[in-house]
Amino acid sequence: MSSKTSSDKDHIAQIKKGFFNFGQIEKYFVNDKRDGVFQVISDRTFQDLDLEDVFKFIDRTVSCVGQQYLYYFMRVIPLGDARKERLENVISIFQADPALRAATTTEISKLNKTDAYYITSLFHGKYTPRPGWYWLIQLLSAVSVLAVIMAFFLPQILIFLIVLLPVNLGIHYWNKNNLYQYGSSIPQLLILTQTARSILKNPEFAAQNNALQAQVSMLDQLGLPMSIFKIEAKLQGEIGMFVDYVFELFKALFLVEPVLLFTILKILDSKRQHIEDVFRFVAETDIALSTLALRESVPYACQPDFHLELKHLQIRDVYHPLIFDGVANDLTLQTKSALLTGSNMSGKTTFIRTVGINALLGQTINTCFAHAFAMTAMKIHSSIRISDDLLGDKSYYFEEVLTIKNLLEESRSGYSNLFLLDELFKGTNSVERIAIGKSVLSYLTQGSNLALASTHDRELSNFLADTFDLYHFTEVIHQDAVIFDYKLKPGKLVTTNAIRILELNDYPSTVVQEALTLAAGNR
Template structure:
């Protein structure tokens, strides 16, 4: 995609604002069985790469189902290209027919109510079981119907109905709690099937989804009986309330709600896959619209090339999606990993996150914030944001030890990995930190894995020169200011400016002087 310059205000206007309810958004991902998934991104990597904020930026969906499925997309790398090809086919369809995009967007947006988040419970959740005495409900329902019919010929039966009504009312209101559990999901399922019907009217969609129309029709036939779940819709005004009471009495007398509820639940339980297929179809359509909007709203993106060869990463003009007017960088790794050096705030950690985010999005939504992006198919693991676990009584160092142990085990699992590592073992002394860091990095990258690691220990680069390419970030200090260009530069960092930064920030002169003296002594020693 050609690069373009967009004003910050225009970009911000296209980003969603307001509250993101991640406890609902993540429901599909949390309960999915991970079929056909190469990797599910761990919570640690999700936090290390700030993927919650990245999701907020890339999410341009117009429905809750699309939002849930986009979150699932972003946290799962598929085993093959099927999902990617299907998504790109939909994107191409919209790009060739802008009027179709205009027509379908408002239809899909009908699923933007928060109740639509609960549709996933209809194929992931456990259904309410019929009570063991359900046979009694059916018998009482039949008796009530027969009694009303016979009362036209034998009016005295009305006395029996007056006795039967309190029993049926008790069952009717006992069932309200069961009905309430589906008061959000099933009405939205009706909207979902209606939306799918409208999308499938286009030949481009129906041709790509053979057999889906039959599944939609099967659920659409349940539309009328499922309308009982619209229990929240109330008639307005006094006359409306009176009619509502009469309808409620009618439903209670014939036990319409419990009979229909358990009948419909039995049918829906047998059609879980139907519901999930329709959910995915509508959600993917929304995701395609979202990705089109995303690609149009940023300076430049590209579709990555995945799987050329093992242990390979080529990036040109990559940038962090959350940094407006951020600096772009290039890097190519072929058989070798990369070790970054540089002072704090120079851009090391941001660059590591930038590569990780783009490697993930390239393999999930087929979109990279770069001019060129090619890589091996790799799982993504990180150790960036480590902290003490006070409740678990674990120090920073011990927490990092456990994290890296998991990565060492992952490196022996037979698949390619991309390890993102920021300042290894900074919770221990410098001699042991360098020794352990060298041994861990060598172990992690001896197979088909790549690592992008940062360090303040320039000595570490000497030990890893054979297996790691060396890059650095640096700052420029003039008489009174510190300037960062955030440009990745080849080779090892040769200068240090930490003490000079103290001086520029008005540290006491004796503190600065003593620090300089100690450094000179260490160098001469």
Template sequence: MIQSKIKAQLQAGYGKPKSESFDFFRIEQFFANRPKEKTNHCISDKTYQDLDFDEVFMFVDRTISKVGQQYLYARLRTIDFVDSKISQHENLTKTFQADSELREDVGIHLSNLSHQNAYYISSLFLKPHLQPPDWFWIVKILPFISAFILFLLPFYPQAFFFLFGVLTINYVIHYWNKNNVYQYIASIPQLLRLNQVAKEILKHERLNPKTDALNQAVNRLDEMGYSMSFFKLESKLQSEVGMIVEVITELLKALFLIEPLLLFRVLNQIDAKRTQIATVFHYVGMIDTALSTASLRKGLTHYCQPVITKTEKKLIATDLYHPLISNPVGNSITLVNKSVLLTGSNMSGKTTFIRTIGINCILAQTIHTCFANEFVLSPMRVFSAIRITDDLLSEKSYYFEEVLTIKAMIDESQSDITSLFLLDELFKGTNTVERVAAGKAVLTYLNKGKHIVFVSTHDIELTDYLKDTFDLYHFTEVVETDKIAFDYKLKKGNLKTRNAIRILELNGYPGEVIREARSLSEKIAPASH
């Protein structure tokens, strides 16, 4: 009955975004604590925020388990230039797309890891564990003393007083250890579930990679099942038993110090099996991520599997769109050995287009799915300088924040690995002359070698300086009799129209202001050329 209910929920939710709340603090724990040196590129917090990736993640995430959700988050924040990883993900995704029965059966098993406590599994193989104190040898002796006194009681009733004294000491140790047990009461029972879920999924021939490492990992975690089942029982007892039963069980556990002895024994076993736990965690996370990608694709009007080419400095997009915009306008662009300089007024679509490029470049290299009809790119890292603010706490001005952010990009451009640099309104925090001069110099520098730059600007002067090395594109609004309309279409070439003053007029600025602005504009425009 429960399975049929879960199956119905999975069928109803397939292809649709989640309606639940997202606990990003717990979701990001696997990514935050995992070793970073094994990846080619980690998406920085700055770039993640610039691209509004919390919102993108909430749209992309169709995982069923908390393990899969953590794994997907980490995958979207790490780019690995490993073809086999992408092909494995694509093969699994297509398997789920083609077989609804398999999809639902796996989904039912993954739902066993949908409890919030499953977020804590990753801490078992990524974080240090509690260590027994120096005096723990006493804990190993006291249960034998308790057993000996119990044996003596029928023959020597006065031994009860010794038992009472030992029990008092044991109770102190027992409740000292309670806080230790509570730290693992959520994660260890979920580890049992994780291994059971992996075993069930591996029964499907098409989902079994048949690697010795994975099968050995599952078997080795099975060996711990008896010890770890105590924590499952403890978790159940806390929620289901009555007062009398609880008092009796607490007495027995204290008398023989069952909890501290079992806890540190299990932690020692877990510590020795970190690699195996990680292997099983990655496998279940990988399966759920592929299932999530299949569901994502089902709900899209159009998408593509990107082509990742070895040709350097190449990016082609056809009907590219932003996933979070309702009724988005698709745009196309072809770049070969060039970067892009975007001009246009505010709200015309420049920044959104830059974000769209960045989001799709990341998704192409992580879940092999792009919001476009065609997307071709060379392997690349992604860096951005889009959303910059003053840092009042450290007394850094807007301009100084810009300087530090751009300097970080310049440092990254020294790498031989292709990078995509996304910039919005370079050096907004300074005067026009120095902004144009510094902007031209920085953009020329970033555009060296294999790197690709997407930059938006209001400084038309930059187009003259960069037209040989940057392709020029623009967005523009249409000013009609009494309103402003945006078509959000990317257009080739430099922006020709100037509508800023007309927009002021449409918004009711005094005639005196409009006349003076136009007069001054006519004088300044020729001088600037």
């Protein structure tokens, strides 16, 4: 992809404003079976890489269904290239036809109401079961219809209808709770089906989705009976209210709602896969629009280059998407992993997250915030943000022990893995920390695995020189100010400024002098 320029103002303007309801957004991801996928990103890595904030940035979808599926996209790396190829194919269609892009955006945006979040319940959730006495509902409905017909010939039947009406009213209003459960999802399913049908009218989409067209047609046949669920559309004004009351009485007398509800639910239960396929089609189309808008809004981006060469990572001008004025960096790893050194706030952890975020987005939305990003397909694991679990009575060290144990197990999975590690075992003493750190990092990088790790222990670099390339970040003290350039540099860190920074912050001279003396003696 060619790079493009964009001002910071334009960069920010595309970001969605307002509240992100992740309880609703993650519904599809939480309930999907996720069979046959390459990796599901763990909650640990999701938190370590600040992926909730990253999602807020990359989300340019115009519908709730697209937003839900984009979250799934970001949390699930698929097997193979099929999803990526579909995404790029749709993006290329919209790039070639701006008018179609605008029209499709308008069509899909009809699903931007929060009610659309509930469509997933129609293929993931359990349906309200028919009551054991449903036969009585059917019988009373049929009797009511028959009685009305007979009343034209035998007016005395009206007395029977007056007696029957309270019974039917009781059943009608008993069913309201059942009806309200689908008052959001089923009307939105109607809009979803209409949206899919509209998109499929375009020859570019129709030719590739013959099976989907048949599924849309089947769901279309349910459009008329499902329209009864648009209970939120009330008639306005006094005449409207009168008509509404009459219509409500009509539905109660003939038990229209419970009969239609349980009939429709039975049909929908048998069409779960149809509904999900249509959901995915519309959602993927929205994701293609979102990804295209994202690529156009950032300073530059690229599609990653995947290859079969193992233990290979080559990055040029990569940047963190949430740092608008951030410094871009390069990194090339060939058979060796990378060990980063440098002081606090120099950029080590941010760079580790930058690589992790781009490696993930490259394998999900096929987009990296870099001029070039070449990698082996890799699972992504992390240990960056560890904290005490006070409620679970776990110390920082024990929490990290359990986290690293999981990574050691993943390293033997037979897949290529990218391990992102920030200051291993800093909850223990330096002698044991260095010893454990060396053994763990050596173990993690066996086979086709790569690791990107940071440390304050410069001694660790001596033990890992055969398996890790050394890089560092440095700061410069200029006119009593600490200046960070956030530029990754090859080699071992040879200068330190920690004690000098204490001096600049007016620590007592005796403290500074003693620290300098002790540090000199330990070098």
